[in-house]
Amino acid sequence: MAITITKEQLWEAVLGELELQLTRANFTTWFKNTFPIDLADGTLVVGVPGNFHKSYLESNCYAKISKALHDLSRGEIKKVSFIIQVRKSPSPVPTKPTVVANPAPAESTRATAPNSLEINPRYTFTTFIVGKNNELAHAACQAVARKPGEVYNPLFLYGGVGLGKTHLLQAIGNEIRANDHNKRILYISSERFTNDFIQAVRSGEGEKFKNLYRSVDLLLIDDIQFLAGKEQTQEEFFHTFNALHQNNKQIVITSDRPPKAIAALEHRLISRFEWGMIADIASPDLETRMAILEHKCREKNVNLSREAIQYIASHVHHNVRELEGVLNSITAKSQLSGAAATLDDIKQILHSVTPTKHSGAVTPKDVIQAVSRFYDVAIELLTGESRRKEYVLPRQVAMYLMREELRASYPTIGTSMGGRDHTTVMHGCDKITKVLVDDERLQKDLNLLRQQLYIT
Ligand code: ADP
Ligand code: MG
Numbered sequence: 001m002a003i004t005i006t007k008e009q010l011w012e013a014v015l016g017e018l019e020l021q022l023t024r025a026n027f028t029t030w031f032k033n034t035f036p037i038d039l040a041d042g043t044l045v046v047g048v049p050g051n052f053h054k055s056y057l058e059s060n061c062y063a064k065i066s067k068a069l070h071d072l073s074r075g076e077i078k079k080v081s082f083i084i085q086v087r088k089s090p091s092p093v094p095t096k097p098t099v100v101a102n103p104a105p106a107e108s109t110r111a112t113a114p115n116s117l118e119i120n121p122r123y124t125f126t127t128f129i130v131g132k133n134n135e136l137a138h139a140a141c142q143a144v145a146r147k148p149g150e151v152y153n154p155l156f157l158y159g160g161v162g163l164g165k166t167h168l169l170q171a172i173g174n175e176i177r178a179n180d181h182n183k184r185i186l187y188i189s190s191e192r193f194t195n196d197f198i199q200a201v202r203s204g205e206g207e208k209f210k211n212l213y214r215s216v217d218l219l220l221i222d223d224i225q226f227l228a229g230k231e232q233t234q235e236e237f238f239h240t241f242n243a244l245h246q247n248n249k250q251i252v253i254t255s256d257r258p259p260k261a262i263a264a265l266e267h268r269l270i271s272r273f274e275w276g277m278i279a280d281i282a283s284p285d286l287e288t289r290m291a292i293l294e295h296k297c298r299e300k301n302v303n304l305s306r307e308a309i310q311y312i313a314s315h316v317h318h319n320v321r322e323l324e325g326v327l328n329s330i331t332a333k334s335q336l337s338g339a340a341a342t343l344d345d346i347k348q349i350l351h352s353v354t355p356t357k358h359s360g361a362v363t364p365k366d367v368i369q370a371v372s373r374f375y376d377v378a379i380e381l382l383t384g385e386s387r388r389k390e391y392v393l394p395r396q397v398a399m400y401l402m403r404e405e406l407r408a409s410y411p412t413i414g415t416s417m418g419g420r421d422h423t424t425v426m427h428g429c430d431k432i433t434k435v436l437v438d439d440e441r442l443q444k445d446l447n448l449l450r451q452q453l454y455i456t
Contacts, residue, residue, distance in 0.1 A: 011036035013332030047085035123170035131288025137279040145175035148250035152277035159281030162321030289313035364416035383418030396428035
């Protein structure tokens with residue numbers, strides 16, 4: 001069968017599969033700035049940002065990628081090659097904060113290219129499925145969107161990865177913008193806020209930074225947990241918060257945990273966050289997962305039987321992002337074959353894209369043993385009290401792996417690691433996540449550890 005898929009579609013489908021096989025941190029590190037360049041002679045050429053990425057992907061991900069290509073193209077495309085090239089057009093991943101003010105129709109079409117699409121127009125209340133898990137958060141967001149600055153200020157949303165926090169946060173932005181084009185709306189992640197702040201201070205533009213943030217009508221700040229431990233940025237954020245709040249400007253914050261559980265967050269900020277409304281988002285139940293799938297199928301114009309939907313919903317339960325990933329793989333495959341996916345196809349896809357199912361056998365004990373062997377640190381020391389550097393890092397790595405690979409809860413990890421408090425575990429996991437961003441050595445070590453966990 002001739003291939004009708006474009007290189008973009010193919011690479012997107014491959015990324016969809018890899019996203020499910022890798023941890024989020026790994027996936028982001030290695031694949032964020034990759035893009036398809038050419039598709040010819042059974043080979044997909046992919047652009048990567050630098051030599052380090054190229055050699056890492058070649059030695060660690062080649063097999064995974066070529067297998068995904070092979071599966072997705074029914075054997076027509078088998079090879080991938082990487083070349084170093086920086087993408088010319090901006091990546092669709094939000095990188096810069098944008099104040100969106102008064103985009104008059106003509107102007108907005110002109111301004112679509114660079115920064116103006118920070119808020120994803122697909123993330124609206126209409127495309128958000130409400131279930132028991134998120135109804136409070138959803139209702140609070142709608143109330144805030146209707147009366148910004150008047151009902152709950154701040155609104156603080158928290159919940160696990162892929163459960164719709166960013167979606168709801170941006171839905172507020174989309175709704176407020178639709179109601180009033182003059183509102184100045186700023187959506188930003190707390191990481192970006194931190195980087196911009198540091199940058200501004202360094203280049204002597206601190207005032208400009210302050211003025212920008214303090215002049216908005218709506219501040220949407222995503223993943224506030226990353227402010228943990230960043231004292232100067234917290235101080236700046238505290239003043240921004242106060243300035244906006246005093247002027248009845250709406251602030252909405254998301255986090256992966258409640259304010260009190262963010263270790264190393266100043267008490268005065270925690271207390272500010274508790275002024276307004278705090279709403280959590282939990283994992284969707286089976287019924288909601290089915291409703292979400294049905295909705296996404298309609299959105300994508302995909303036809304799946306009720307039986308198929310039920311099958312997927314009962315086998316994929318971690319989060320909504322994962323549900324979407326599986327649906328994308330199914331869609332990509334049926335586009336390639338030109339026929340609707342059968343239940344058998346779906347079973348096969350689920351089998352190949354959810355490696356966590358096979359890793360059901362890996363336990364916290366396995367992780368501790370693997371880490372102990374890898375770093376040559378005795379188990380008693382790994383789970384013990386000593387704060388010497390050579391024990392602390394392996395200890396945090398063990399916590400991180402339990403969290404990322406086994407999806408164990410923080411208290412469970414604490415118990416496995418010699419009876420530690422869950423906040424210590426959170427701190428450990430955060431620490432590794434942060435260090436991983438630019439510590440190549442640690443990235444390699446973690447990949448080796450993962451291989452050992454799953455191979456033995
Ligand atoms: P988080 O920010 O909590 O990690 P996201 O908001 O990025 O999660 O959601 C992940 C994906 O799942 C997004 O594509 C989002 O549109 C989708 N999603 C999450 N919850 C829902 C829902 N209740 N209804 C529809 N789509 C959802
Ligand atoms: Mg998010």
